[in-house]
Amino acid sequence: MADKKWPDCAKNLKGVILDMCGVLYDAGEGDGVAIPGSVEAVRKLRTSDLQLRFCTNETQASREKFVAKLGRLGYDISVSEVFSPAPAVVAVLKERGLRPHLLVHDGVLPEFDTVDKSNPNCVVIGDAAEAFTYKNMNDAFNVLTWQKKPLLISMGQGKYYKETDGLKLDVGAYTKALEYATDSKAEVIGKPSPMFYQTVLTDMKLHSHEGLMIGDDLVSDVGGAQNCGMLGVQVRTGKYRPSDENHPTVKADGTVDNLAQAVDMILSQRC
Structure with a gap:
């Protein structure tokens, strides 16, 4: 699926979907900890012309409680933007x-x-x-x-x-x-189901080739998005392992150090 050169493909994007755990924050005691640079990266996306949604397999809390937790970590996210x-x-x-x-x-x-x-x-x-x-x-x-x-x-x-x-x-x-x-x-029902990703695309009123998924899980985030026709970029945070870059069946369209780097690369292509 990785047949589009990253990050040149960002020129044609209309929407970005972000995984949450491992991309925005690392879970743990209390609210967990925000991954450095990710709060500001989300702010940058909000000021761009791109639509933004959040797609998570979080099943330990209701969306309301989950969003409240992320708010305490510095994120400005509404429940309607979160698909779980x-x-x-x-x-x-x-x-x-x-x-x-x-x-x-x-x-x-x-x-x-x-x-x-x-x-x-x-x-x-x-x-x-x-x-x-x-x-x-x-x-x-x-x-x-x-x-x-x-x-x-x-x-x-x-x-x-x-x-x-x-x-x-x-x-x-x-x-x-x-x-x-x-x-x-x-x-x-959840990632990596194509139906689950399609629900998010439908909410944004986008075709699959207009969307990009950024996640830390090569198979569920990247592979799942690619199977739906989207681009998939993996961050080297969260559950990422170096062996992911040599996976026998799933290859990310791009691999970046963190969300902050991914967002800067995307926005630099849209100037």
């Missing part, structure tokens, strides 16, 4: 008449307040963190095994993410365990 899996999952559940068993973090439970959860006929899994106990995994397993066609909905499929004290297993690892145990394949 939980609201998208709720829409799917209501549309299909599904009643979920939730294996999610307590912080995101309010997103599901309007959903019928009695007599569950599917499982929704998110980044439940410490709630990924044997009992909770086994409860989800049992709900799935009682269904003729087990339906597992995963809010993203990340392998791991970075906190200030190191790397943490993400929802994808636990999703794979339930897939294996139930001989099923999860339906992913």
Whole structure:
């Protein structure tokens, strides 16, 4: 997919989508810490002619609480600009008449307040963190095994993410365990699903070739965006590893040290 020279491709952009954890901030105790230069980079994008949206697989808090946390780190972001899996999952559940068993973090439970959860006929899994106990995994397993066609909905499929004290297993690892145990394949709502990215593009009223995704996850952020027809740029912050630049199947359209550098390169092409 990396057939457009970076950063010359920035001349034709109309919108930028930013990943959040690993690009804007590193998670950790309290609110985490803003990545140096990223607050100012977001401000620069806001003063440009580019549309700006934020696309995250964050499933440990409601969007309102998540945005409030980022505000305390210095970011000026509105809830309507943030696209996360939980609201998208709720829409799917209501549309299909599904009643979920939730294996999610307590912080995101309010997103599901309007959903019928009695007599569950599917499982929704998110980044439940410490709630990924044997009992909770086994409860989800049992709900799935009682269904003729087990339906597992995963809010993203990340392998791991970075906190200030190191790397943490993400929802994808636990999703794979339930897939294996139930001989099923999860339906992913969140990155890297093309449908999820298309929702953001539709909100901006843009065609895919007019958008650019910037993230720290080569597969979910860059590869997912590229599969939707967008450009994908990886930052060397967050979960980035040098081996990403030699990945056998996904190659970023560009690799930069951080968001600040990416934004400066984009804007320099638009003068």
